[in-house]
Amino acid sequence: MAKWGMVIDITKCNACYSCFIACKDEYWDNDYPPYSAAQPRHGQFWIRIEKKEGGTYPHIRVSYMPIPCMQCDAAPCIKAAKNGAVYKRPDGIVIINPEKAVGQRQIVDACPYGTIFWNEEKQLPQKCNFCVQRLEDGKIPRCVQACPSKAMIFSDLDDPESEVSKLVGSGKAEVFHPEYNTKPRVYYIGLERVTKNFLAASVVFGDVDECAEKVKATLVNKQSGEEKTALTDAYGVFEFTGLSAGRYSLKLEYAGYAEKTMDVDLKADNYLGAVNLNRG
Ligand code: SF4
Numbered sequence: 001m002a003k004w005g006m007v008i009d010i011t012k013c014n015a016c017y018s019c020f021i022a023c024k025d026e027y028w029d030n031d032y033p034p035y036s037a038a039q040p041r042h043g044q045f046w047i048r049i050e051k052k053e054g055g056t057y058p059h060i061r062v063s064y065m066p067i068p069c070m071q072c073d074a075a076p077c078i079k080a081a082k083n084g085a086v087y088k089r090p091d092g093i094v095i096i097n098p099e100k101a102v103g104q105r106q107i108v109d110a111c112p113y114g115t116i117f118w119n120e121e122k123q124l125p126q127k128c129n130f131c132v133q134r135l136e137d138g139k140i141p142r143c144v145q146a147c148p149s150k151a152m153i154f155s156d157l158d159d160p161e162s163e164v165s166k167l168v169g170s171g172k173a174e175v176f177h178p179e180y181n182t183k184p185r186v187y188y189i190g191l192e193r194v195t196k197n198f199l200a201a202s203v204v205f206g207d208v209d210e211c212a213e214k215v216k217a218t219l220v221n222k223q224s225g226e227e228k229t230a231l232t233d234a235y236g237v238f239e240f241t242g243l244s245a246g247r248y249s250l251k252l253e254y255a256g257y258a259e260k261t262m263d264v265d266l267k268a269d270n271y272l273g274a275v276n277l278n279r280g
């Protein structure tokens with residue numbers, strides 16, 4: 001039996017909402033007993049798209065992160081449910097039984113990822129289940145099928161040759177909030193775009209007012225001592241990515257120009273703007 005897993009590539013998602021619309025089309029007004037009751041027309045986002053926008057003009061980065069149920073192997077929602085109303089199938093999919101879960105609002109609050117929604121009319125908690133009714137017909141989840149950017153990959157985690165297995169095994173795909181210890185089956189590529197920060201600037205040779213190409217930028221984390229280096233491009237721009245919030249020391253060097261150092265208190269994505277280097 002397959003053990004289903006999903007990889008979502010944040011670097012490819014452009015927030016077209018095709019996955020959300022496909023999900024709505026699959027579940028609105030459609031019951032799939034014994035796995036799910038119909039999704040209401042409004043108010044539920046079984047796959048929601050979160051947005052992170054950082055930096056300042058002209059150096060801005062916008063990233064989108066689709067968040068479905070993570071199909072956790074150590075799922076708090078299962079523990080919170082009474083009467084076995086939430087259970088994990090042998091293929092790894094977590095199901096909320098639409099009959100047994102009626103009235104169990106505590107199941108909504110148990111999910112640390114906020115992926116369960118309360119159906120007021122039915123008094124029922126509801127969420128994504130990887131389109132289990134389609135899997136049983138040999139099809140893939142509607143969201144994966146609908147994504148025009150191929151940002152969502154779905155396959156068998158037990159098959160070492162599957163794309164998901166290879167991405168997870170290579171370390172390119174990682175789980176969101178590993179500190180929750182829920183052992184998700186949904187992994188992300190490019191997670192640092194959402195969970196970490198960038199630092200960038202445009203370096204200018206002050207004497208000629210030209211973009212300063214190939215300036216060496218050295219960034220040191222004052223707490224850990226970790227050091228990173230980068231060279232400015234043809235537009236004088238350097239960028240460090242994957243940075244934790246904290247205090248950094250930045251040094252800019254180019255032969256014939258005075259070395260420039262500055263302290264940076266990084267709290268979020270930060271574009272420092274134009275930084276002049278003057279003749280030494
Ligand atoms: S993401 Fe939330 S709803 Fe999904 S299995 Fe994990 S705890 Fe349960």
Ligand code: SF4
Binds near residue numbers: 018020049149150151
């Ligand atoms: S369909 Fe694909 S590109 Fe569009 S929002 Fe969903 S994951 Fe992103």
